[in-house]
Amino acid sequence: MAELLRVQGYGATGVKQVAAAAQAPIGSIYHHFPGGKREIAAAVLRTTGAAYIQLVPLLLDPYDDLVAGVGAFFEAAADDMENTGWANMCPVGTVTGEVADSEPGIRAVAAEVIGSWVDDASAYLVGRGVADPDARAVVFAMLGSLEGAFILSRGLRSSEPLRAAGRAMAAYVATVPQGAPARS
Amino acid sequence: MAELLRVQGYGATGVKQVAAAAQAPIGSIYHHFPGGKREIAAAVLRTTGAAYIQLVPLLLDPYDDLVAGVGAFFEAAADDMENTGWANMCPVGTVTGEVADSEPGIRAVAAEVIGSWVDDASAYLVGRGVADPDARAVVFAMLGSLEGAFILSRGLRSSEPLRAAGRAMAAYVATVPQGAPARS
DNA sequence: GTCTATAAAGGGATAGAC
DNA sequence: GTCTATCCCTTTATAGAC
Secondary structure, eight states: OHHHHHHHOSTTOOHHHHHHHTTOOHHHHHHHOTTHHHHHHHHHHHHHHHHHHTHHHHHHTTOSSHHHHHHHHHHHHHHHHHHTTSOOSOHHHHHHHHHTTTOHHHHHHHHHHHHHHHHHHHHHHHHTTBOHHHHHHHHHHHHHHHHHHHHHHHHHTOSHHHHHHHHHHHHHHHHSOBOOOSOO | OHHHHHHHOSTTOOHHHHHHHTTOOHHHHHHHOTTHHHHHHHHHHHHHHHHHHTHHHHHHTTOSSHHHHHHHHHHHHHHHHHHTTSOOSOHHHHHHHHHTTTOHHHHHHHHHHHHHHHHHHHHHHHHTTBOHHHHHHHHHHHHHHHHHHHHHHHHHTOSHHHHHHHHHHHHHHHHSOBOOOSOO
16 A cells, blocks of 8 residues: 555545555455554554655765755655656655544654654754754754655656755755764 | 635545535536536636735735745744644645646646746745845745645644744755845 | 436445355 | 455536426
8 A cells, every 4th residue: 555655645545446456355454454544554654654764864874964965865856756757755745734634543643653753863963963952953844845845846747846955955954053973 | 615625635525515615506516617626626726826926925025134034934834823723724735745646637737836836936036136046946945845844734733843944944045145135 | 507316436344255 | 364245325427407
């Protein structure tokens, strides 16, 4: 269901479609997920969340200069979108926007995933020398900018919003005071 | 339908629900909008788009300092969200994310609306002394950051993402070279 | 142009044989 | 645990009287 949720969103994805994609009968789906569509979506959000947070150190570690790393992060996302034909990059963002006011349970799971992203990414930035209260603000700004640029780029079929967001966030991060990295 | 689309999104909003809210029978809806749900949604996006672009000069004109204006813009949005119980602020962003890969016609309309936003807001910034290529990038960064922060704030039920985005965008705009405003 | 009734299709979910 | 058939509801959209 992860792939379908990412491409089509929550409302447009049917359980029957999920069963077909998984080459499993519907009965089996409901046997393993008695909560039905909601439970499956929640599981997808948690799994995706855990996978995506690993990208942060993976993509930023190679850059000694955090500002350069941030710019490269957004450029990589822009390249990915172009190469995949403007596919959705993050199911968490789109599903959150879709169900935030209509599916309280799923919204709560999304909040949990986003919260853990912020905690983990903030800790990473602190390790790279960003002071503690600033780190959290930087993560919120970057994550919001990334999710918003994903939507604009998918809607416009253009990487311009994503690349503009990258330059803006790099310029912003450059204004945030940085101490020495905790580990070399 | 505008209100329902804003709160529930495209998929969760039914034509019957729209008819009930408009106190009109379904037949009348289809008489005026033969294209059905899609045509209504497209009309809503265009109307909303035209209305929202007017907010830019309205909210920024009072501030001689553009950086202060940008900060106030995001703070005002954050206050609005808190006061409305985390209601969705912009149907264009959520609907775009929802249907970008499943409803080509509506995606095209969304792209048109977003494109006109960028054109108009860029022209406004040029009038405030921001150089032409920079202005477009600033608008993309701000719009993306705003839309993304809307999603995060709605999901987390917290204005923290929106306020962090505002501080980040203010810091970014402060780094963009500005000439003298075209008109005092 | 307005409204009611209904068609046609698809959704989520379940029952129960195996 | 697996799978099939089916229930029940809602959806979009239309037909046709008024």
